[in-house]
Amino acid sequence: MAEDRWTPPEVMLAVDLVILTLRESLLHVLLVRRGIDPYAGAWALPGGFLQHVEEDITAAARRELAEETAMEAETLHLEHLGVYGAPHRDPRGRVVSVAFLAIAPRLPEPTAGTDAAGAQWQPVDRVLSGGLDLAFDHLRIVEDGVERARAKLEYSSLATAFCGPKFTITELQRVYEAVWGIRLDPRNFYRKVQRTSGFIVAAGPDRKGATGRPARLFKAGPQQVLNPPMVRPVSPSNSRGSEQ
């Protein structure tokens, strides 16, 4: 295949992160304001180039995640999302970006004095409706990340990643409602979640709220694939498939 003296072209490799969390029962994504060209002043996903030629790609993503969220990245959910490498997506040259989806429980505000200075949580709705201008193809990456999260709530235990280590069933319901953008019946949700074996398991004593009956606490169970799945109420139209 390779001719004798031909050598393959080289590209710059970057990682970008779609970090999602819930704030005030709304889905938010972490964005940073770009200080330098290209796209100076626009919003962008946290991310950056590989630091050196031996750095592992997932390690680079974990490094960025830790810098941006100031949390131990080991405890956060992080998964590969896709590759974005159209030839002219970055005017500096051929840059191929490996995108990751990260899910975080509610975090403190982005802390100044770190790489995350200038980072802000933005409501996903506002981003998806075009209310912000995003650098490069980052709008598309956010769209893909959100769609991935929506899909994975159905058949995986991803929702628990939005919660702290212990959570109530109502809190878990809020995750589904925020990510799917719908309301669910709390009574049916309660039983459905408990009957899906391995999804959540009891964890310690009840948590008292300001008012009302104290709620039982749970933690994520051993199953990462839910069977039966949580079903998202049908929307009649068909979505764009995942083909290219």
Next chain:
Amino acid sequence: MAEDRWTPPEVMLAVDLVILTLRESLLHVLLVRRGIDPYAGAWALPGGFLQHVEEDITAAARRELAEETAMEAETLHLEHLGVYGAPHRDPRGRVVSVAFLAIAPRLPEPTAGTDAAGAQWQPVDRVLSGGLDLAFDHLRIVEDGVERARAKLEYSSLATAFCGPKFTITELQRVYEAVWGIRLDPRNFYRKVQRTSGFIVAAGPDRKGATGRPARLFKAGPQQVLNPPMVRPVSPSNSRGSEQ
């Protein structure tokens, strides 16, 4: 973020294809025998480096697919599978491979005299059980591709991509049985598939077999996302999640 004189490291970019098809009711994957080092003599996925620095990644995958299958790649299903870029996966340097999953209807034997000379369909079972030795991390890539196909049969119309443009319901059932490795009740399958709106639509007159009642022909319908999904009979144990 970037220091003034620092420039990011560069990597070589490759594409690799997991091309699946059905032969004799068994799932097969297309492999080529490597003629040159590294891993000379081992089996590998079809693929190769980007040809030039401006080549689009998906275009490179389509180019490889056309070379290997000798079919118009536009008619085949092709989707992004994942990125495999561990620092020392390739002894020639830092090679990051973007893997694609392709699904093909039954094809003629790989034709000599093209790039596909030396390419052979191998039963997936044999590959997954370690019966062949695969170069690089290609075994892992095949595993991921097969698992993706298994999962997507449930909630997408991917199964139709294994069939020709027209097919019978029994042929479609064979796809599910081969990919999932189980038997299905033809009577329930028949109704299930027809009641999943937009999955398949009638296409032309019946096809006569050597014996038995002629079967109605169908083609793929407009829905790419199935609702309700085809449910894969539960296996009690949990699979490895998709986390990293």
Next chain:
DNA sequence: CAAATAGTGTCTATTAGACACTATCCA
């Protein structure tokens, strides 16, 4: 006719979804 494959009917246990109710806290 028999053999083979295609397609339909029907019963039952399970489930999703609607909704009324009871339980346990605070003030």
Next chain:
DNA sequence: TGGATAGTGTCTAATAGACACTATTTG
């Protein structure tokens, strides 16, 4: 006590899965 949130019971329509049957071809 009332207000608020947590958790349970129960009915019904729809569905998955088991399996008996009818339909249409070739030889």
